[in-house]
């Protein structure tokens with residue numbers, strides 16, 4: 015768990031050892047090969063005490079095994095009952111108090127508690143490729159091992175605030191500029207640290223003890239901190255951790271070190287027990303769990319190997335295609351971008367170049383690193399022949415089955431036999447697209463989210479014949495593009511949009527019954543969603559859904575004469591969005607939708623009196639009695655219907671676990687991470703409560719099938735509402751209470 019050795023005659027080396035990331039566990043872990051059990055923290059403390067007690071040891075170096083310093087506390091430990099009370103903070107103090115110089119040799123990563131250990135050391139040397147940060151805020155916590163008190167003393171309040179409230183990982187070069195590390199080396203970091211430790215023997219350590227230093231003053235500290243607090247509160251949308259991080263740093267500026275540490279502990283405990291930390295830590299592991307994909311036919315990440323993608327192509331340079339090209343270029347994959355004619359190609363090329371210029375400006379080495387002016391990296395063409403040598407094609411034309419089939423039939427003829435053919439679609443049937451190719455096993459859906467170069471989610475949809483190698487290759491590509499790939503089955507809307515459908519439907523029904531768009535949006539945004547359904551619809555364009563409903567024969571010329579206005583196929587239907595579209599109100603792009611905007615293309619949504627009176631007239635025309643609908647009902651009807659669909663998705667095997675649905679919603683639909691995703695949220699509300707509410711609403715609205723409780727939800731409740739981790743194991747179990 016930590017190895018103690020002598021690095022040079024007078025220098026002891028303590029090496030943190032807990033693969034794969036040297037997490038600082040405080041739970042007892044039994045090592046099978048040796049006869050004693052030791053936690054990393056215990057071993058670190060023992061190592062320090064041993065070095066202190068040994069008169070022949072004059073200095074100490076702390077490093078990590080396998081080129082990684084440490085990823086911080088073992089996150090799993092936060093939700094397990096502590097078996098022993100060893101805290102990291104006192105150990106960091108012990109390091110700092112040492113009369114023998116202690117040097118941290120930072121390789122790979124020093125994150126969270128790992129960096130806090132380094133902050134307790136008297137000197138820090140980092141390898142040039144190392145990354146550092148205090149990412150606790152991203153898992154609902156704050157740096158609870160005195161990091162909020164030491165970091166501002168070392169790098170000043172503005173830099174400490176930035177690092178602690180964003181949790182971002184910074185490269186060693188930036189750490190050097192901030193003064194977080196004393197030296198950056200390209201050679202063996204541990205050897206460099208041992209050399210430095212040797213030189214430091216006998217030198218005074220007082221000035222190197224951060225707890226003894228004052229926090230550098232700012233002329234307007236109070237105003238600066240209040241502004242920072244307001245900013246993080248706005249950004250956090252109900253997430254508690256960033257706000258408490260600011261409070262802890264504020265304590266560092268106002269109180270002596272020991273009192274600041276006490277305040278930090280108090281705030282840390284609030285977060286630890288808030289429920290938000292649990293949700294965010296669940297989200298951390300859920301994201302890693304979905305990498306380990308499986309399908310109902312038994313294909314899995316364990317046995318499938320991805321194929322290398324040396325060159326890719328993107329067909330269609332509309333909004334999605336432009337973002338996808340940008341993502342591929344950023345991932346350093348040579349790419350050919352294709353359009354149907356020169357006019358569209360030139361438009362697409364200009365837009366892509368603009369995106370890439372902007373992305374390059376954000377990067378450390380800028381445009382040079384992306385090298386996108388090099389035709390070997392990025393090529394634009396109108397001729398399908400350029401696709402002969404690519405390893406993978408992503409088709410990103412608009413959602414039209416006939417057009418997609420025509421393209422896939424051409425691709426099947428032109429591309430080399432081993433090339434993978436991917437379609438960017440949000441709902442269309444992958445099997446139907448694959449059926450026109452001679453290689454359905456190499457056809458796969460890749461549902462990107464807009465803007466595709468920014469959004470992390472990538473739904474990866476396998477068809478009936480998609481091979482495990484194709485799935486593995488798509489997942490690998492997602493990883494290279496720094497996206498979260500989630501493997502899902504083929505059904506209308508896949509996971510994300512399928513769950514979105516009942517949610518958006520409820521939102522519109524609520525308008526019929528008495529709500530205003532801003533009431534519904536506000537309730538859901540107060541819950542923590544980044545954007546409510548009507549603001550979202552205005553942003554995406556109401557015409558998108560209108561086109562799809564016309565294709566499905568739900569509205570427009572193909573609707574059978576005599577169809578009741580508010581009913582389709584025997585169930586409740588709201589024509590409200592169709593009516594807005596008929597009036598040319600497509601949302602932001604036309605300056606009017608569910609809201610009004612300052613101009614066409616404007617972004618500031620203002621409640622629109624026209625919409626209010628339109629809704630009144632509509633209710634009168636259809637003799638709907640208006641009633642006041644409270645926030646609770648808005649949340650329950652929108653969110654529980656979405657969750658209900660999630661249970662159906664799980665029961666049908668479209669996703670292999672609730673984590674998949676949660677990762678989709680957090681990364682693609684603006685679901686608040688501090689609520690852990692819709693299925694995790696359901697588990698916190700309690701499945702019996704969700705079931706009871708769905709039963710209640712479904713009795714009131716028998717013509718809305720989406721409110722009828724899913725059979726799987728009912729089964730889980732009948733089985734005693736098992737923990738979320740166990741849901742899938744109950745899928746095929748018999749319940750005698752049903």
Ligand SMILES: CC/C=C/CC(=O)SCCNC(=O)CCNC(=O)[C@H](O)C(C)(C)COP(=O)(O)OP(=O)(O)OC[C@H]1O[C@@H](n2cnc3c(N)ncnc32)[C@H](O)[C@@H]1OP(=O)(O)O
Nearest residue numbers: 035037085086087088089090102125126127149158159302
């Ligand atoms: C009172 C003291 C308070 C201390 C506060 C803390 O220290 S809280 C912890 C702060 N640290 C973090 O938040 C770091 C989280 N980890 C990461 O950001 C990344 O995992 C990484 C370290 C940058 C490595 O990324 P990479 O993509 O290379 O690998 P994975 O993310 O897939 O991770 C590999 C496996 O390691 C597990 N893991 C990573 N970090 C931790 C951790 N801190 N605790 C427990 N487990 C961790 C991760 O789950 C992976 O495991 P698998 O079983 O392979 O899925």
